[in-house]
Amino acid sequence: MDLNVHLVFGGNCEDAFNAYKELFEGEIVFVFRKGEDKTMPVGEEEKNKISHIVMNTPQFSLQGEDADAGVPVSTGSSKLVLVFHDLQKLQAVYRTLADGGNIVSPLQQTFFSEAIGEVVDAFGVRWLIMMTDEDYESH
Numbered sequence: 001m002d003l004n005v006h007l008v009f010g011g012n013c014e015d016a017f018n019a020y021k022e023l024f025e026g027e028i029v030f031v032f033r034k035g036e037d038k039t040m041p042v043g044e045e046e047k048n049k050i051s052h053i054v055m056n057t058p059q060f061s062l063q064g065e066d067a068d069a070g071v072p073v074s075t076g077s078s079k080l081v082l083v084f085h086d087l088q089k090l091q092a093v094y095r096t097l098a099d100g101g102n103i104v105s106p107l108q109q110t111f112f113s114e115a116i117g118e119v120v121d122a123f124g125v126r127w128l129i130m131m132t133d134e135d136y137e138s139h
Contacts, residue, residue: 005080006063007125010073013050013066016123023096026057034066043069079118079126087131090115094129097121 035047049066067073084090094107100122107117116130
């Protein structure tokens with residue numbers, strides 16, 4: 001069995017995936033727009049919205065779409081967890097995701113991790129970002 005992470009956006013899916021592609025050194029390997037689906041009529045304003053997109057990175061794959069017009073989008077309490085082995089890379093990703101978004105909790109050291117923090121990025125996606133807790137001993 002596989003688990004695929006599929007994010008739903010309120011019209012800015014393509015912008016989000018282009019930003020994630022740069023941040024996570026990814027490659028967008030599939031894009032299907034709502035206007036390409038001949039089985040469902042869509043309005044002119046929806047034609048270029050994303051029906052399905054796939055991005056592969058060296059570490060993970062991410063999928064997404066734009067919600068249909070009029071359908072509310074909420075990330076609720078779900079979050080994506082990024083676990084790092086490199087503190088400098090963690091700090092760079094945290095700063096980039098926080099830029100234009102909201103910091104839920106600043107990066108801090110805990111009894112179980114050298115660094116952990118949480119942000120909601122500019123696209124409304126919630127990220128928990130942490131150093132691996134493998135072999136971590138608090139000081």
